[in-house]
Structure formats: C-alpha cells, structure tokens
Amino acid sequence: MSEIRIDQFLAAPECEIMIVRYHDIFQTEAALKHGKFSKEYQDLSAVIMLDPADLKKIDASDGDPVKISNEYGTVVVAAKKSDGEDDTRASEGHSGVGYMPASVWSNILGSAPVSAKMSRSQQKISTIRELIRV
Template identity: 45%
Template structure:
C-alpha cells in the first residue's frame, strides 16, 4: 500500500510530560508518547481507526506508534506527535543557519503497521542510539 505523506509538527503535552517525570521507561510514558495524531479523513484513507498501529518512516528513521484521531478542524496532511524519543527518531538533522533541528517540520510517510508489529519499545530506541 502506498503510504500517506504527512508533515509532522511536534508539540508538548502535560499528561505525557508528567508520565516522563515518573519514568522514561514506563508503559505509561510509552503509551502517551508513542502516538501520532492524524486528521480524521487521513486516518480513514489509511483504512485505519483510532488506536491502530501505524508505521511512520522517513530518511532519518522509523517508528511504530498508535494512531489517534484528531478532534481539531480538518488538517489533511498535517500530523502531530509529542516531543519524545519516538518523534526524535524522525527529526532530520538538516538544520537552518541557526543550527536548530527540524522538530516541527518532519516529512514522513505513514502506513498501517503489519499485523504482528508492536509499538517501538524504548529499549529498541536505546539500542539504535547506542548502535
């Protein structure tokens, strides 16, 4: 299946922040971080529904996260992720003159995850970073 091209903006969320203060390694932090908020029609075009796992991928990396249906007005092609180790797997290092990474301008492809896939675990992310 051809994936959905999106532009991802990362934002802060107080509930995810609180979970991270308890533990970066907890199930609570993972469940509140490893999500992507998609426009409702975009979600439908993927044949997916709220809570389904999706693979988000670009030249920088890839993660499997849970899809969340947006409650905002229609915003096709615009996706939201919370700033976290999951979103940072996708943030391009290509920077502007000010050397600021593209945290709010991540181009990526979203598609339904394979049946056996699970949400990317923090231990997997750590292994990738450690190389």
C-alpha cells in the first residue's frame, strides 16, 4: 500500500511577484553554441532570481521548481536565490521583485514588468517545446 502524504492535498503557499526581464550574455552564448532547444539554454533561461524572503514566503529553496501565473499564461521555472555576492541586483534585497532572463519563459507572462502569482510546484520545469507546442 502506498503512503499517503498530507501535503499532496494542501495548496502551496502563494505570493504576488513583480517580474522584471533582463538580457543575459551567458544565455545568449548558450543559444548560439548549443541551440535554443538545448538543456544548457534552458538551464540559463527557465529561471527566476528571487530574494531569500520571497523563497521563504512560498516555502521553496534554491533550485526548486516554482509555478508563475498571470492572465497571460503559466510557466514552471527554477527558483534561484539572489544572495548579493554574485548577483548585483540583490545587493540591497529585492523582496517582491523577481528577475527573469528575456526568453520564451518570461515572454509567456507578457511584456515586462508584469505582476504574477508564484508558488512552489511539484511539476517539472516547462520545456521550450511545451511552451511553443512543437
């Protein structure tokens, strides 16, 4: 008999987030070297940089999948913790604001900056093929 986990029936904590897009040279390099359908490109593109306070609000950790939804669409991306040491956007904290590289994942949510709801997810990170339905 399989074990029943109570967390399967509870809604994940949710918070409002303002999403700002940015251009990333490493993401561009991955697209040119490996192609936009590559794992290397997805690993650099299907992410959102979050303040540690926002990760805590949704009970998520660095690297966890998070679902981001608004009236334009829904994506699942990897949460990345901004720590201020290697991310200049995080030097003074940015609670309530998430940074996403300009990509198919951020474009699904509309023109930036956009407001969205965010929660930890049990789903896998959305692939580019799923998003563009290839």
